[in-house]
Amino acid sequence: MIVEIVILAMIAAFLGLRLYSVLGRRAEHEEEPVPTRIDAGPAKTASPLGPQPAARTTAAAPRVEGELLVPAIERGVREIAAVDRRFDITAFVEGARGAYAMILEAFWQGDRETLRQLCDDDVYAEFAAVIDAREAAGETLDNRLIRIEDVRLDSARLDGRTARVAVRFVADIAAVTRNRDGVVVAGSMNDAIETRDVWTFKREVDAAGPDWLLDETDQD
Numbered sequence: 001m002i003v004e005i006v007i008l009a010m011i012a013a014f015l016g017l018r019l020y021s022v023l024g025r026r027a028e029h030e031e032e033p034v035p036t037r038i039d040a041g042p043a044k045t046a047s048p049l050g051p052q053p054a055a056r057t058t059a060a061a062p063r064v065e066g067e068l069l070v071p072a073i074e075r076g077v078r079e080i081a082a083v084d085r086r087f088d089i090t091a092f093v094e095g096a097r098g099a100y101a102m103i104l105e106a107f108w109q110g111d112r113e114t115l116r117q118l119c120d121d122d123v124y125a126e127f128a129a130v131i132d133a134r135e136a137a138g139e140t141l142d143n144r145l146i147r148i149e150d151v152r153l154d155s156a157r158l159d160g161r162t163a164r165v166a167v168r169f170v171a172d173i174a175a176v177t178r179n180r181d182g183v184v185v186a187g188s189m190n191d192a193i194e195t196r197d198v199w200t201f202k203r204e205v206d207a208a209g210p211d212w213l214l215d216e217t218d219q220d
Contacts (some may be wrong), residue, residue, distance in 0.1 A: 012091060047118055048098030071152065076156030080163040084205045087163070089153070096167045097151050097202060104173075107131070108141040119214040120202065126165045126217075138180030147171040153158060154198050158205075162181035165212075166200040168220060183216075196220035 069077060069089075081087045099118060106114035110131045115124055136143070152168040173195050177186040202215040 007130040047095075047211045048102060049095040070076065071181050073153050076155075076158065076165075080156060080165070080205070082161060083158065083161070086202075087143075089156075092165065092193070092212075093153065093167065094153055096149060096199070097169075099201070099212075100148065100151075100167075100169050100171075100197075100199065101145055104143075104145055104170070108143045110135065114203050116160065123214050123217060139185070140178050142176040142178055142184075142189070143187075144174045146174055155200075161205050162202055163205055164200055164202045164215060166216075168199055169195075169197045169199065171197075 003035055008055045034109045066076045071084040077089050079089075082090075087136045103115065103118050105111075107116070107127050107130075112124075112128055112131065115127050119127065148169060150168075150170040153170040156163075158164075171194070172192040174192045175187040176184055176189055179185050196219060198218045199214055200216040201219075203212040
């Protein structure tokens, strides 16, 4: 009897691991989890581009996921790392991925508080103006970030004491607009659209706070 129980337990554990391995793999059009808000306190939304580990040595050429950076970007990365020892390019790219999802979600939901904390004044004003117009028209967005296909550095530079890093995102987004009655007036949840954005993040290297802000948005 004890032997049978042990055998059944081993079979259950094996099936559980097999189920996890199957469900853990991302299908071609499976939805990618979108980072939710991370509260550092009642009045502060933690940015994915917050504190980073101590910078790696710059003796070797900086790489992102094994990819050698082009000379212009490498030079900018080295200049930023020279004045900001906490700057780590790999951690930055991962943080940018999270910030991209978080800012999109906040914009779609009309979450001005989160946008205010993650964007600089100009970008926030642009987002807020679109949200105001959307609310005045009685429209809501039912968008969904399906997955982020690719994240790559587009440029990196140090302007005086301001570090600016541009990141190119390729993502699949399902976009739906509803009117005040909840009727779909544009888009479809069944057809994801590939979007290509170049977002520039900035940080004052002398600032007390460690967070980067979204400084500019462009479409590729």
